[in-house]
Amino acid sequence: MKKPVTVTVTGAAGNIGYALLFRIASGSMLGEDQPVKLNLLEIPQAVKAAEGTAMELNDAAFPLLAGVDIYDDATKAFAGCNYGLLVGARPRTKGMERADLLAANGGIFGPQGKAINDNAADDIKVLVVGNPANTNAFIAAASAPDVPAERFTAMMRLDHNRALSQLAQKTDSQVTDIEKMIVWGNHSADQYPDVSFATVNGKPAVDLVDEAWLDDYFVPTVAKRGAAIIEARGASSAASAASAAVDHMRSWALGTPEGDWTTIAGPSHGEYGVPEGLVYGMPCTCANGEYTVVEGLELSDKTQAQIAKNAQAAQAEIDEVKKLGLL
Ligand SMILES: NC(=O)C1=CN([C@@H]2O[C@H](COP(=O)(O)OP(=O)(O)OC[C@H]3O[C@@H](n4cnc5c(N)ncnc54)[C@H](O)[C@@H]3O)[C@@H](O)[C@H]2O)C=CC1
């Protein structure tokens, strides 16, 4: 058996937390030979609810669960942390755009970034789920100067999974038949799900679906799915978001399959014209605990224009954060 690793989950008493913690403890995220110690971080008012979740985690008698601790202090919750899942933040409600959450949530991620900087393990990997996720990851990274910025990622995997599901339904195939999906950008309504390089059972996806379906149905359905879930459920996506968080960390820690890639938002190094530093979804392969952007793809003029537009919007969120004094 391997030595336990420490996984810190913020917002542990929330909806995503409730769906996420049991998957991590079961071994879905880091593999069935990797014991985990869970650190749950909550605000003081929600510590009691987190205690209830911890009781249930213990009651599930997971063979891989090496312990559960609850904190209301980020400094302690991130001590020795190897994997940080930053979920704790307010979700949007009907009619709000994700950028509307900036003022409410931006202030959470600076102090947590600092707590990670000062207390986490040297190999810390961070996934920001709390919205607006890309900007919050940028804030956390900026507050952790001693941690390589690449270790701060934001979740585009839910968008990636939504895109796989839509294409699989349209082509009457399974999500496992699809390779090389991409969702460029910011986790916002102007993200760009892109099937230009995707294959379905080895055939180019662009030969199987027409452009009108892509432009008029696929792209807006994936990009606006969060709002559609809020409309239908009366609450924002929780179980699918938790599942995507598990997938994101699993790919990063354990690798992507040969010939396939996934979407991870990490700080840009200027790839595909995206301004350096922006936390931006790009196609990535993962191996040996590292993720690498797939470079050198020949992008169409349309894709390049979508990336430029979306990057501008992501940059505007950063500028807003600066105006709010959060950076
Ligand atoms: N990136 C993505 O793809 C997705 C992101 N989200 C976002 O995830 C976040 C969480 O969503 P839910 O779990 O549904 O919300 P929720 O309201 O059910 O739970 C949030 C929890 O975070 C806690 N919290 C608030 N501030 C905190 C802090 N400073 N430290 C620790 N915990 C704190 C709250 O007490 C609450 O228990 C929201 O911002 C939501 O918009 C949701 C779905 C997908």
Ligand SMILES: O=C([O-])CC(=O)C(=O)O
């Ligand atoms: O839309 C929201 O507010 C929640 C979310 O990020 C998503 O479901 O993609």
